[in-house]
Amino acid sequence: MAAFIFSLLPPFFIILLLLYRTYNQPKKTKLPSGQMGLPWIGETIGFYRAQRKNQLFEKFFQPRIRKHGKIFKTRLMGSPTVVVNGATANKFFMWNEFKLVISSWPTSSVELMGKNSIMEKQGESHRCLRGIIASSLGPTGLHEIVPRMCDSIQKHLQKNWLHSEEISLHRSTKVITFNIVLECLFGIKIEPESMFPAFESVLEGVLAAPINFPGTKFSRAKKARGEIEKVLVDEVRRKREAMEGGREEEDDMLLTMLVAALIRGEITEEEVVDNVVLLVFAAHDTTSYAISMTFKMLNNHPDCHCRLLEEHEEIARTKRPGENLTIEDVKKMEYTWQVARETMRLFPPIFGSFRKAMTDIEYEGFTIPRGWKVLWTTYGTHYDEEYFPDPMRFDPSRFADPVQAYSFIPFGGGPRLCAGYQLAKLNILVFVHCVVTQYNWSVVYPEEPIVMDPLPFPSKGMPIKISPKSH
Template identity: 40%
Template sequence: MSAFFTIFLFLLPIFLLLVRRRSLPKGVPPGSLGLPLIGQSIGLLRAMRANTAEKWLEERIKKYGPISKLSLFGQPAVFIYGQAANKLVFASDGSTISNQQAKSNQMILGDRNLLELSGEDHKRVRGAIVSFLKPESLKQYVGKMDAEVRKHLEMHWQGKQRVTVMPLMKTLTFNIICGLLFGVERGIRREKFVARFQEMIEGIWSVPVNLPFTRYNRSLQASTKIQNMIKELMKEKDVELEKGASPHQDLITCLLSIRGKNNEVITEKEIVDNVLLVMVAGHDTSAVLITFLVRLLANDPDVYAAVLKEHEEIAKGKPSGEFLTWEDLAKMKYTWRVALETLRMFPPVFAGFRTVLKDIEFEGYLIPEGWKIFWATSMTHMNNSIFPEPTKFDPTRFENQASIPPYCFIPFGGGPRICPGIEFARIETLVTIHHLVTRFKWKLCHTDNFFSRNPTPAPTGGLPIEITSMNLM
C-alpha cells in the first residue's frame, strides 16, 4: 500500500501537467508551463538573486521568440516586452487587463488596493490618495522630511567611521513613512511596525506554499498583525479628528477625513489595504534609489562634483539650521536627472504582473482570460535603440524628457496607472542626498559593482562605506 501511494504521489504532478497541456486554448504563445504550482518561479527567483534575470529573460526570447508562456507563483502567464507591450500593460482602460496581482500577493497586501482595483473604483481610491500625495499638498511636508533626515544622520552617521548604507536607508525611509504618512512617532510602535513589515515583504516574491515555517506563511501572519495595528491607528485618528485635528497631518488622517464626508468615498478595508501598499511601495523603492545613488557618487567623480556643487550653492544661501524648502528642491535639477538615470539602470521594481479579464490578441497570439501578463522594466530601459549606449551612465538623457518615447522609461509605471507617489519619492531622495553630500565624504569598502535582487536590488554587503564628516553645515 505504501509503495502504491509513493508511486501515486510521484505520478500525480506529471498527470496534472499533461492535463493542463491538453486543455490549453489554441493560439497561445510558445513556451512551457512547467511543473504545477512551481512552474518557472524558482528559476526566475534564482536568476534575480544572481543578478542574471535579464539574461534569463533574453534566453527565453532566443528560445521562444518575443512572446512566450510560462507559469509564475502558481499561475499561468505570458511574458511580453517592448514599448508596445508596456503600452498594453499601462494604458489599458481596465476592461480587458486588470492590475490585479498574483493571488498569493493579494493574500498579503489585500484585494482593495490600487494594484487590484479597476475602473471607477480605481479612480475613486486613487483620487483619495492623490489628494495627499499631490505636489500642492506635499509642499508643507518638506520641512518635516528634512527633520527626519537630520535626526537619522545624527543617530546613525555622525561620529561613525563606517556605515552600511542599504539597511540605514531602509530605516530612514520607513521612519519617514511612519512619521509623514502614518503619524507614528519614534518608539515601540514604530519598532513593531518595522519588525512585522520586514517579515511581510519577504514573502511577496516567494513560492506561495502556505505551510508552517515557510517564508510565505510568515509573510501572511505578519500582514495580519500589521492590518490590526493599522486599524488601531485608524481608531485613534478618528478620535483626534473629532477633537479638531487637522485632516492633513498624515495620510491615514487624510483618508479618514475624506471617508467622514461621504462613507462611499473610501472604505475602512480600502484604507487598510492601501496603507499596506504604500508601506511596500514607499519603503524599498526609495531606499534602493538612494543606496545606488550613494554607490554611483563614489564611483563617478565627475557626477559627484556636479552634484556637490549644486547642493553647496543651495546650502550657502540658507541660514545655519534652516530647513530645506520647496523652492530649494526646485534648484536640484541636475541631482534629479542623476536619480532618473539611476532608476533607468537599476530600477527598484524588476518586473510586474497584470491579469487578463477577457481573451485578447497580442503580436498574433492569444492571451487567455484569467492568465497573467508578465512584464520587465529593464527590457526597454536597456534597449540600445531607445537609450543609446544603455550601459553608460549619462544623466544628460533626461535634460529633455519629452524626447524619450512614451512607455519606455517606466520605473514609476505609466499612463493612468503611474505611481501616485512620484513627488513623494522625489522630495525624499533630494532631501537625503542634499544632507549626505554636504555633510559627508565617503568611499566604498567593496569595489565590485555586483548586486542581487531579493526581490529589490541590493549591493554587496548592503554597501558598506567609510565616511568622514565635512562639517559644512
C-alpha cells in the same frame, strides 16, 4: 403540398447546420512562440533562480527574447504567461488597464499587502482611493512634506551618522524612508523600532509560496502582518474618534484624508489599514534601494559626483544654518534627478508587473487568451539599444532631454502609475542633498553584488565610510 414542404426540410436543416458551423467554429488563434515547461511548474524554477541572483535579464528574459522575439509565452507560478517587451507594448497594456487587463499579483502578495488595498482595486474603487492619495501629494502637500522630510532625515543623521565612521547605507536608508512615509506622509508617530522589524518580516513573504504552515516564510509574514494591523487599527480608530469629537482639525496628512473618507462612508476601515500597509512598502523599500544604488554610481563615477556636488553646494549657499529646503530648492536639483533616473534605469527597483487578460487580446498578430497572465518588464526597454544606446553605460545626460514615452518605467505607468512616485522623488533628492553637503563618504565595496529576496538589495548592505565635513 405537405409532402412538398417536408421534402424541403432536410436541405433547409443542412443549410442551417452549415451556417451554424461557419459562424460558431472556434477561431484559430496564433499564440506567441515560447516554452511552457513542465505542467503547472512551467519555467518557474529557472525564473526564481535567475531572480535570486539578480540576473533575470541576462539568464531569463534576454535568452528568450533572442530566440522568440520581444513577445513570448512561458508558464510562471502555475499560470500561462505572455511576456511583452518594448515601449509600444508597455503603453498598450498599461493604458488598457481595467479594459483588457487587470492587475494580477501572486496570492501571497495579495494576502500580505491587503485585499482592500489600491493594488487590488479596480474601476471606480481604484479611482476613489487613488484620488485621495493623489490629493495628499499635490502641489500643496509636497510643499508641506519637504521641510518635514528634512527634519526627519537630519534627526536620523544626528542620531546614527554623526559619531560613526562606517554605516550600512542600505539599512540606514530603509529606516529613514520608513520613518518618512509614516511621519511625513501619514502623520503617524510610531517608534520605528516597534514596527520596522514587523514590516521587514512581511516583506520576506510577499513572493513566497502561500503555505500558512508554522516555520514557513509566509506563515511568519502573516503573523507579522497581524501585529502591524493591530497597531494601525488602533491608530485609525483613535484618529476617527478625535476627528468626530472635534478634538483634531483636518490637515494635509494622508491618514487624515483617509479617515475623513471613512467618516463620510466612502471607504471602509479595512481599506484605510490595507492602503497604509501597501504604501509603506511601496514607498520605503524600493526608494531605499534607489538611493543606495545612486551612491554606488556616484562613487564609481567621480566626474558625476563632482558635478552633482556643485549643484548642491550652490543650493546650500542660499540657506541659513539650520534652514530647511523648500520645494523650490528641490526643483533646482535637475542634474541630481538625471543621475537618479539613470541609476533606476540600470538598477530598476522592480523587474516588472503581472496583469491578467480579461478577454482574448489581439496584439501584434498574436492572441493572448482570456485568463492568461501578461508580464511587462522594465528590462525590456531599459536595456534596449533602440531606446538607450550603449545601454549598459552609466550616462545621466540621457535624461537631459525627454526620453521616449514608456521606455523608462521604474514607477510603471498608465492608471496604475506608482501613487508614491512624487514622494520617492523628493526622498531621493533631499537625502542626497543632506549627505553630500554634510559628509565626506566613500563606498567600501564598489563592485558589491546585488541579490534579490524578494526585492533587489546590496548583498553586503552597501557599507560606506563617512566623516562630517567641516564648515
